[in-house]
Amino acid sequence: MTNLADLNIFNVKIATPAGKTPSRSLKVFEGAISIKDGKIISLTQALPARYEMDGKGMFALPGFVDAHTHIPFVGQRSKEFILRAEGKSYEELLKNGGGIYSTVNLVRKASVEDLVQSAQKHARWLLKAGVTTFECKSGYGLNKKDEIKQLKAIKELSSKIPQNVVATFLGAHAVPPQGEKAYLLELKETLKFVKEEELAEFVDVFCDEGAFSIEFSYELLRYSKELGFKVRAHAEELSGNGFAAMASQIGAVSVDHLLKIKENEIPVLAANKTMAVLMPATSFFLKTDYAPARKLLDNGVYVALGSDFNPGSNTFYSPFFIIHLAVNHLKMSVEEAISAYTLNSAYVLGMSDKVGSIEVGKQADIILLDIPSLDHIPYLPTEETLKIVFKNGRKVFENKDNISW
Ligand code: NIG
Ligand code: FE
Numbered sequence: 321m322t323n324l325a326d327l328n329i330f331n332v333k334i335a336t337p338a339g340k341t342p343s344r345s346l347k348v349f350e351g352a353i354s355i356k357d358g359k360i361i362s363l364t365q366a367l368p369a370r371y372e373m374d375g376k377g378m379f380a381l382p383g384f385v386d387a388h389t390h391i392p393f394v395g396q397r398s399k400e401f402i403l404r405a406e407g408k409s410y411e412e413l414l415k416n417g418g419g420i421y422s423t424v425n426l427v428r429k430a431s432v433e434d435l436v437q438s439a440q441k442h443a444r445w446l447l448k449a450g451v452t453t454f455e456c457k458s459g460y461g462l463n464k465k466d467e468i469k470q471l472k473a474i475k476e477l478s479s480k481i482p483q484n485v486v487a488t489f490l491g492a493h494a495v496p497p498q499g500e501k502a503y504l505l506e507l508k509e510t511l512k513f514v515k516e517e518e519l520a521e522f523v524d525v526f527c528d529e530g531a532f533s534i535e536f537s538y539e540l541l542r543y544s545k546e547l548g549f550k551v552r553a554h555a556e557e558l559s560g561n562g563f564a565a566m567a568s569q570i571g572a573v574s575v576d577h578l579l580k581i582k583e584n585e586i587p588v589l590a591a592n593k594t595m596a597v598l599m600p601a602t603s604f605f606l607k608t609d610y611a612p613a614r615k616l617l618d619n620g621v622y623v624a625l626g627s628d629f630n631p632g633s634n635t636f637y638s639p640f641f642i643i644h645l646a647v648n649h650l651k652m653s654v655e656e657a658i659s660a661y662t663l664n665s666a667y668v669l670g671m672s673d674k675v676g677s678i679e680v681g682k683q684a685d686i687i688l689l690d691i692p693s694l695d696h697i698p699y700l701p702t703e704e705t706l707k708i709v710f711k712n713g714r715k716v717f718e719n720k721d722n723i724s725w
Contacts, residue, residue: 325354325361325369327713329686332375334363335694336382336678337663342595342622346655348694353380355684358712363680375688378707381658382677383452383685384639387597387665388576388626390490391456392439392473395426397631410606410633411530411558420460420494423631427460427470435473436480442629442637443481448719449638449703452483452685452711453666453675455626457524459490462503464510467491471519482711484683486669488522488552489514492532492540500536508543515547521670522573523549529559537563541570550670552597556580568594574624574668578611579603590620595668598660599628600645601636613650624664625657644701654694684713 330352337343352366352375361367400413400422413419427435439456446454456474461467471487478485491507498506514520523544527537531554541551553567557577564575565585569592576597589596596616603610617623625646629637636642639661646657666676675683688708691697696705709717 323368325356325367327355327371327373328366328369329353329355329373329375329380329688330366332378332380332688334380334678335658337659338677338679339663340667340672342624342664342667343659344617344622344656346658346694353678353684353686355710355713358684358714360678360680360682360684363678379689379691379694380678381687381689382662382675383687383709383711384450384661385665385669385671385676386446386451386454386627386629386637386639387574387624387668388599388628389454389456389637390459390628390630391442391454392435392470392477393423393427393460393631394430394434394438395423395631397422400632404606414494414530419632423460424462424494428466432469432473432476435470436476439473439477440480443477443483446637447481447483447709447717448706449640450687450706450709451637451639452687452709453486453669453671454483455486455488455669457488457490458520459493459524459526462491462494462496464506464513467510468513468519471514475519482714482716484671484675486522486671487520488524489520489549490524490526492525492537494526494531500532504536504539507540511544511547511549515549521550522552524552524554526554527561527563527567528554528557529561534561534563534566538566538570541567541572545571552576552668557602564589568592573670576626577602578616579609581612581616583615586616586619586621589616593622595624595664596621597624597626597665597668598646598650599626599634599642600650601642602628602634603649604645605634605636610649613646613652617652617656622664623652623656623660624668625660626665638701638703640697640701640703640706644698647698654698657698658694684710686710
């Protein structure tokens with residue numbers, strides 16, 4: 321009976337974007353998901369399977385894909401949070417040697433194992449919130465040795481957790497004491513090593529006031545592309561310097577944050593099919609403006625969502641809460657927000673042929689939600705509605721609600 325599926329989830333409402341390219345809408349239908357060897361093999365007919373599971377009318381969605389996190393890191397910055405609550409700004413703290421620099425001091429002292437251990441804890445949190453694929457970045461080393469250490473930790477993390485992990489080199493996260501000019505030379509050397517050792521697929525840069533200049537960022541991304549990296553940028557989070565359009569023109573796969581993006585840049589992103597990765601939890605955490613998502617979407621730009629989970633500017637990581645913010649503050653529709661947190665983020669990470677939708681041939685990364693309608697994701701944004709997480713067809717989390725009273 322080799323044709324037997326491994327698992328069949330029947331009596332389930334499937335809600336998923338379709339295909340391998342960015343989407344704004346979902347297909348919603350009653351079905352049965354048959355899984356074999358970690359992949360989805362049928363959605364239409366319930367194939368005979370070794371295990372049968374009654375979906376009890378629950379919603380099945382693709383596992384969430386977080387397109388932007390700052391895992392791995394160690395330590396915490398709760399004092400900064402309180403200072404901001406009392407009125408200080410993120411930029412002020414960064415300028416005075418806090419912010420990113422304070423996490424750099426801790427990460428430089430940490431071992432690969434320390435970083436992996438901390439990242440494993442965060443990966444567990446993400447899994448329990450339905451995230452089955454996520455991006456990791458370096459960026460808390462700011463020198464060759466400690467940036468490489470972070471990338472090695474990402475590689476090790478990926479062998480120890482069920483989720484797919486995609487690595488990004490963010491050596492240009494904050495300007496080190498030697499200044500941008502000297503650092504650019506050092507980064508170019510590091511990049512060659514990262515490429516040879518295949519430690520990252522993407523290169524990212526923080527181009528903003530208080531971080532790197534446009535000239536530096538442009539040259540870094542241009543050089544990275546030349547070496548064969550895919551490139552992305554933290555662009556126009558704090559200041560409207562026009563870098564989103566510049567990065568788009570050199571072929572960045574995404575430009576991220578975009579709170580201050582100018583109207584005339586939007587057609588450039590649309591024409592080049594550059595994804596806007598928006599992270600409304602950072603706006604919420606820092607009490608800033610939200611990105612102009614509606615303007616982007618209405619002018620033909622595709623949007624992906626991510627957490628930006630990090631110890632300084634945002635500690636929220638739950639797609640449930642972030643979809644709430646996307647609907648309530650970014651004015652995205654529920655279907656746009658779910659597409660943005662699944663297929664579109666998978667597309668940014670170059671994984672949309674494998675994950676991001678519930679379709680035959682894709683990895684069986686599926687979450688089961690006990691909700692009466694999809695509106696309940698933003699309306700009641702608690703992970704308590706998430707009952708089961710499957711990764712490659714294997715049940716990796718179940719919310720058994722085991723309270724003893
Ligand atoms: O995306 N904008 C720059 N980097 C992060 C913040 C990281 C940190 O503060 O540690 C961000 O918000
Ligand atoms: Fe970020």
